[in-house]
Amino acid sequence: MSECSNQSRIEAYHDGELPPEIAREVQLHLIDCAPCRDELRALQSMSQFVRSFSPAEMSSVAIDRLHQQVDSLTAVDTLRFAKRLSSLAACLLVAAGVWFASTGQKSEASPAPWERAAVTLQLDSATASAQTGDADTGQWMLASLNGSRESNQGD
Numbered sequence: 001m002s003e004c005s006n007q008s009r010i011e012a013y014h015d016g017e018l019p020p021e022i023a024r025e026v027q028l029h030l031i032d033c034a035p036c037r038d039e040l041r042a043l044q045s046m047s048q049f050v051r052s053f054s055p056a057e058m059s060s061v062a063i064d065r066l067h068q069q070v071d072s073l074t075a076v077d078t079l080r081f082a083k084r085l086s087s088l089a090a091c092l093l094v095a096a097g098v099w100f101a102s103t104g105q106k107s108e109a110s111p112a113p114w115e116r117a118a119v120t121l122q123l124d125s126a127t128a129s130a131q132t133g134d135a136d137t138g139q140w141m142l143a144s145l146n147g148s149r150e151s152n153q154g155d
């Protein structure tokens with residue numbers, strides 16, 4: 001995997017965390033560097049998705065959309081997505097916590113299996129079989145990540 005040394009800056013650039021002069025350098029660099037442009041595009045589409053997502057719509061529709069998002073990524077993107085997923089999971093946990101609190105449902109006492117899976121990228125199989133509905137969400141996350149990585153390398 002050949003990575004441009006500037007790629008570490010792209011996330012900070014995307015998040016608006018760079019001082020203006022560095023941001024300009026990155027902007028100029030983006031003109032000539034396709035990997036960095038891809039990186040930025042991937043970050044943008046992920047952020048767009050996260051912004052459009054609310055935990056109240058953790059429905060099959062939302063899951064399908066996330067599925068499509070993951071399926072559309074390349075193997076390299078998938079690894080990035082997995083890294084990015086931890087920040088996505090943090091957003092989800094905060095939002096889900098607010099949502100659970102406001103609807104009076106269980107929250108921090110015992111995180112749902114999909115929440116744990118999202119944070120750790122590992123699925124506790126004992127809990128998974130106990131609460132199949134929630135666990136499905138975690139399972140497809142893992143399946144998508146593993147599946148698209150394998151299918152991309154197999155070709």
Ligand SMILES: [Zn+2]
Pocket residue numbers: 004005006007029033034035036
């Ligand atoms: Zn670059």
